[in-house]
Amino acid sequence: MRLSNLIPSLPQDLISALETIGIRTEMDLLFSASALDMYNRLPAGSITFQDLSYYMGLAAELCAAPGASARDLWTLEDEARRKDVQLATGDEEFDLFLSGLGSRRVLELSGDSGSGKTTLAVQLILYHLAANPNHTGTYVDTTGDFSLDQASRIVETKQLPINILERFKLTFAFDLNAVQELLSTFNVMENGHTFLLVIDTITPLLGPLLSAVSAQGHAHMVEFMRQIQDYARCSSATVIIINNSAGQGPHSAERKPALGPSFSLMTDTTLWLQKITGQEEGPAYRSVQMIKSHSVVRTFLIPLQMPSF
Missing domain, CATH: 3.40.50.300 (P-loop containing nucleotide triphosphate hydrolases)
Incomplete structure (x- = not known):
C-alpha cells in the first residue's frame, strides 16, 4: 500500500520527506531499513526519532490484517x-x-x-x-x-x-x-x-x-x-x-x-x-x-x- 493512502493518519509532510529518500510504500517503511538508518537519511529537523518510530508502528497497525484469537475462531x-x-x-x-x-x-x-x-x-x-x-x-x-x-x-x-x-x-x-x-x-x-x-x-x-x-x-x-x-x-x-x-x-x-x-x-x-x-x-x-x-x-x-x- 502506498503511504499516501494513509493520510491523514500519517502526516503529509512526513510522507513527502520519506518519498525524497525512496520510501513510498508500507513495505519500504517497515522492511527496507532500520528506524535509525531511515532517521539519519531524512532531511535534518523533519521529524524526531521518537515520532518516526511511532508512525512506523502506526503504519504497521493500519496495514496489518485484523487479528483474531483461537477461541474466537473456534466459536x-x-x-x-x-x-x-x-x-x-x-x-x-x-x-x-x-x-x-x-x-x-x-x-x-x-x-x-x-x-x-x-x-x-x-x-x-x-x-x-x-x-x-x-x-x-x-x-x-x-x-x-x-x-x-x-x-x-x-x-x-x-x-x-x-x-x-x-x-x-x-x-x-x-x-x-x-x-x-x-x-x-x-x-x-x-x-x-x-x-x-x-x-x-x-x-x-x-x-x-x-x-x-x-x-x-x-x-x-x-x-x-x-x-x-x-x-x-x-x-x-x-x-x-x-x-x-x-x-x-x-x-x-x-x-x-x-x-x-x-x-x-x-x-x-x-x-x-x-x-x-x-x-x-x-x-x-x-x-x-x-x-x-x-x-x-x-x-x-x-x-x-x-x-x-
Whole structure:
C-alpha cells in the first residue's frame, strides 16, 4: 500500500520527506531499513526519532490484517457447524452414503437422461425442508421443464408434510447472468434464507460458452463457479448442480460428466448416476458412484420409485 493512502493518519509532510529518500510504500517503511538508518537519511529537523518510530508502528497497525484469537475462531467455526446441512432422502443406508457432503459445499449430480438426477435433487430439497422448518430451498430451472407438480408427487409418495412446498421456491433462469443476479439477491443474514440451492441444469448455461479456440468461455465458467463456491461457504448452504453427460470419445461408448475436467475440479464432489438396465419387475434402480479427485470412492444402488424427470 502506498503511504499516501494513509493520510491523514500519517502526516503529509512526513510522507513527502520519506518519498525524497525512496520510501513510498508500507513495505519500504517497515522492511527496507532500520528506524535509525531511515532517521539519519531524512532531511535534518523533519521529524524526531521518537515520532518516526511511532508512525512506523502506526503504519504497521493500519496495514496489518485484523487479528483474531483461537477461541474466537473456534466459536465462529462451531456456530457455522451448527448450521450444517445434512443431506437426506429418507433411505437410512443411502443417507449414510451422503453423510458429510452437505453444508458449505458444491455437489455435482451427473448422468445420462433418465438416470434420476432431478428426482434425487428434489428429494434432497424436500427432506431438508421437512427436517428444518425455518429453512427454504430454491430450485433454479434453466430449461423450463420442471414444475411443482413433480415435487408434489414426491411429497405424496414419501408421505412428507404438504406444507413444506410453501418453502420450495421454483425460479427460472435461462442464462448465466440471470443465475448470477439471483445469487446476488440472497441475503445470507436473513432468517429463513436458502440453505439448499439446486441448479438444473448447468450444462446449457456453460456449454455454449466453452470453445477450443478461446479461453474467454472458460474464464466465465471459473468466475461463475467461484461465485457459487463463495455463496456455499458464506451462507453454510449446499449447492447442488446438475450436469448432463458426454461421450468419452468417438470410439468409446463410455459416458462422463459434461463440461470437461476443469468443471469437475470446481465442485467438491461429483455423484455419477446410472440407470440399471435389464430390470423387468420392481422399482427402478439406479447406481450412484461418488467421484472425488476423479477417483470412484464408493458405489450405491438406490431405488427411485418416482419416474425420472
